Amino acid sequence: MTTSVAILGASGYTGAELIRLIATHPDLRITALSGERKAGMAMAEVFPHLRHLNLPDLMKIEEIDFASVDLVFCALPHATSQAVIDKLPRDLKIVDLSADFRLRDPAAYEKWYGKPHAAVELQQEAVYGLTEFYRDEIRRARLVACTGCNAAAGQYALRPLIEAGLIDLDEIVIDLKAGVSGAGRALKENLLHAELSEGFHAYSAGGIHRHLGEFDQEFSKIAGRPVEVQFTPHLIPANRGILATVYVRGEARDIHATLAKAYADETFIEVLPFGEHPSTRHVRGSNFAHVGVVADRRQGRAMVIVAIDNLTKGSSGQALQNANLMLGIAEETGLMLAPCFP
CATH class of the missing domain: 3.30.360.10 (Dihydrodipicolinate Reductase; domain 2)
Structure with a gap:
């Protein structure tokens, strides 16, 4: 069965990396892409290296119909991410690539990021996304916080x-x-x-x-x-x-x-x-x-x-690895591309 995914923040580097990886994934289909400053633009304009792919145009987050989405990759800046995720449907699976849910202690978040956490309930729900060490928790999770x-x-x-x-x-x-x-x-x-x-x-x-x-x-x-x-x-x-x-x-x-x-x-x-x-x-x-x-x-x-x-194993590849676990898909799916050399 094909899973519908949305990528929020698709006009950034980690968003583009997610698209590159998902393009070869047999079980995922990108149905929505957001990019606040580039809403209305085609991905071929924003990232010409992706012009061969049949992708939806960028739109604002509030324009996305999340009822038709199974999983969201949130590739937004910290602080922005927590505010957006707090408004998403509570039954939606989410892989967050920002820093907003990595720290379990609200006081630690405030220490390192300079402001109180705005979604403490979700912060407690989130599972830390270092895949090799949190596999069992990630499989059961609704919200996964990818590492730095x-x-x-x-x-x-x-x-x-x-x-x-x-x-x-x-x-x-x-x-x-x-x-x-x-x-x-x-x-x-x-x-x-x-x-x-x-x-x-x-x-x-x-x-x-x-x-x-x-x-x-x-x-x-x-x-x-x-x-x-x-x-x-x-x-x-x-x-x-x-x-x-x-x-x-x-x-x-x-x-x-x-x-x-x-x-x-x-x-x-x-x-x-x-x-x-x-x-x-x-x-x-x-x-x-x-x-x-x-x-x-x-x-x-x-x-x-x-x-x-840093963009693959350190971020978008790790995010896809976690999504595979959350969806019951073989963990390596879409991720076996050999390194590019030289």
């Missing part, structure tokens, strides 16, 4: 290690490089080619990046006590990709064995042979994550390196 792309990369490196008690929880450093598409499609002066190219820089340094709220929540839950990691993201002059280098205190061979065992049955997570380094170029445009472990020259220290595509 940076948060996904860091968690793939660390969750199994924290659970196994293999590393010092007070000495975790996440050094992360991210492509510019992670900043969204809106025009920003610092993202102009002349401002960004031929260099890269740290941002939100010193413990103020919002994805730290996810790290705090998830790592502390696993450990059973507060865990605060040191995290510095960097913006690189590349369109797509995340490379997270995570520095930990622990035995490298044990760390590699633990990660290899944890992900042995995971279709989308590849643990490389010990000592090999992953690269963003090897996961580009795909839903795969590559994980490498390297021993440091100092005994008892190691690096875990994770590469993902």
